[in-house]
Amino acid sequence: MFQIEKTYKASDSFRFFKLERAVENIPLVSILVASLYRNLKLVSANENTANGYGQNLYSVLNSSTDVGLLFTNEELISLFNTSLSVPTSEKQQKQKKFWISPLVPEIGNYGLSVRNNETKGAWNPGSFILEIIANYCCDIEEFIEISSVLFSALKVTEGDNDIWSICVQSEFDCISKNLNIPVLHDFDEDYFRDFFLVRAPRKKMMFHAKYARNAIVDLRNIVGLKNRITRQKWIGFLEGYIRLTMFNHIIYTLNFSRNYYLLIEKCLLMGKSSVTSVEMKNLMNLEYNKNDVRIKVVTGRKQYIRDHIESFGYYNALIGGLLEHCNIIDFMDFESESDFIAITEKILSHIETQQKLKDFQIGFQNENELELARINEDYSSFKNIKESLGYLCSKKTSTREKFISDVNFLFDKIGTNLNSPYTMKISPGLISTLTSLIFLRKQEGNTFISGLEFIQGLNDYNIQLSINDISSGEIKNTMLSLGIVIDCPDTEGGVLIIKPAWIKNI
Numbered sequence: 001m002f003q004i005e006k007t008y009k010a011s012d013s014f015r016f017f018k019l020e021r022a023v024e025n026i027p028l029v030s031i032l033v034a035s036l037y038r039n040l041k042l043v044s045a046n047e048n049t050a051n052g053y054g055q056n057l058y059s060v061l062n063s064s065t066d067v068g069l070l071f072t073n074e075e076l077i078s079l080f081n082t083s084l085s086v087p088t089s090e091k092q093q094k095q096k097k098f099w100i101s102p103l104v105p106e107i108g109n110y111g112l113s114v115r116n117n118e119t120k121g122a123w124n125p126g127s128f129i130l131e132i133i134a135n136y137c138c139d140i141e142e143f144i145e146i147s148s149v150l151f152s153a154l155k156v157t158e159g160d161n162d163i164w165s166i167c168v169q170s171e172f173d174c175i176s177k178n179l180n181i182p183v184l185h186d187f188d189e190d191y192f193r194d195f196f197l198v199r200a201p202r203k204k205m206m207f208h209a210k211y212a213r214n215a216i217v218d219l220r221n222i223v224g225l226k227n228r229i230t231r232q233k234w235i236g237f238l239e240g241y242i243r244l245t246m247f248n249h250i251i252y253t254l255n256f257s258r259n260y261y262l263l264i265e266k267c268l269l270m271g272k273s274s275v276t277s278v279e280m281k282n283l284m285n286l287e288y289n290k291n292d293v294r295i296k297v298v299t300g301r302k303q304y305i306r307d308h309i310e311s312f313g314y315y316n317a318l319i320g321g322l323l324e325h326c327n328i329i330d331f332m333d334f335e336s337e338s339d340f341i342a343i344t345e346k347i348l349s350h351i352e353t354q355q356k357l358k359d360f361q362i363g364f365q366n367e368n369e370l371e372l373a374r375i376n377e378d379y380s381s382f383k384n385i386k387e388s389l390g391y392l393c394s395k396k397t398s399t400r401e402k403f404i405s406d407v408n409f410l411f412d413k414i415g416t417n418l419n420s421p422y423t424m425k426i427s428p429g430l431i432s433t434l435t436s437l438i439f440l441r442k443q444e445g446n447t448f449i450s451g452l453e454f455i456q457g458l459n460d461y462n463i464q465l466s467i468n469d470i471s472s473g474e475i476k477n478t479m480l481s482l483g484i485v486i487d488c489p490d491t492e493g494g495v496l497i498i499k500p501a502w503i504k505n506i
Contacts, residue, residue: 054111
C-alpha cells in the first residue's frame, strides 16, 4: 500500500499532496509574529536560541545590573507583566521567563518560541509562513519583493509615527547590546533567494489558486496600513491574517488528494479523456468539494478537523495507489500546467471509464483494508496536525483576566464548562480584519457594500455565512459593536456593511 508519511521534507515524493512541514500546536499565538521576525532575519535569534536568550534576560533583570535605556530592571519587569504581556496559562506564568508581546522585532530575540529549550529541529511556524508565501508567489522575484516589503514594514524606524513602538524598540536595542546579542539591520536578498530555490518545499502550481493570489494581495494591503493605525493594532491585524492563512492553507492542502480524485471521477463520468487549464484551476481552488470545506455557524471544531484529517489519510493513500496503478512512479509535484494535463490525461487513458475507477477503488480498499482501518482508528497518528489546527484558530484564554485577551479567533467554547465543545464563533478582531481586507481589495473605494457582497467576500476566506447570520443574532451584534453594519431594507440582503473607519481614507 502507498504509505502515508508523517513528516514532510523538500525531497519527498508526492509533495503536491502534502503539507510543507510537520506542523504542531502553537502554545501562544504571539509566537507566530515573533517567529516571523526571526525567519525574516530581522533579529539574530532563531527558534533554537530564542528561549535561551529569554531565560537569560529573565535572570539579568532579576539582578542588580540595569540593562535598559530608559527603564530600570524593576520597571522593565513591570512593563513585561502589564502592557507588554500576552494571554498565558497558569503553567506558562510559572516558567522563569517573560511572555512579551511581539510589538517590535527585537522582542523576537527573547522567547516566544514553540520549545522551552534549545531543541534542534523545533517546529518553526515562521518558516512555515514564508513557505506558504513562497508557494503563493508567481516566481522568485515576486517572493523576494514581497519579503523585502514585509521586512521593511515590520522594522521600526525613527520615521514611524508610533512613538511608543520607537521607544520600545530603542529599549530592546539597548538590552541586546548589553547582553551581547547582535542587532541586524539589512535585508539579505541572498538568504531569501536560497530559501525560495532550495529550502522551501515548492508546490509549483499553487499560485494559480484564487485564494493564493488573494493572500498575496491581502499581505500587501496589510503592509499599506502601517502608520495608519497604532503599531499594536497593526501587529494584531497581521496576527489575525497569519492565523487564518495558516489554518486555511492546512485545510486546503488536506483536501488536494480528495479534490483530485473527484476531478478524475467527474471527467470519467462525462466521458472526457482530456483536461484543460480550467480543470487545473478548479483543482487548485477545490471546486469539486468546496461545500465540504467552508466553515459555517454550526460547524464544530473537533468534527471539522477530524473529517479533513481522515479524508487526507484516505485520499492520499488512494491517489498514491492510483498513480502506481497507472505506472506514474516517483510523482513529486505538477511541474507546470502542461505537466498537470499530461499526468491527468495519462490516468484517464489508463482507467478509461468510471466503472473501472470504482473497481480500482474497491480493489484498493479490499487489498489495504487493515491499513485503511488503522488510519481511521489510529487518528492519533495525525495528532500534531489536529493540535496545530485546533490551537491556531481557537480562542486563547488567560488566567490573568485584567490583561488583554485573544481577539483573533474563529472557534470558541459553547458555555463555560471545561469540557465544553468548540464551535464556530468569529471574534470581533477577526471580523474587523476580514471586513478591512474585503474593502481593501475593492478598487472603487466603496464606502458601503451590501450584505450579500460581504458574505461573498467571506467565501474567499473559507467562511460561509448566510444573510440571516449577519442580519440578526450574535454575529450581527458583534458587527454593530464595531460600527460596521447598519440595517437597510432597500438593499439586497437588508443590511449594509460600512467601510471601517481606519481605512476610510484609502
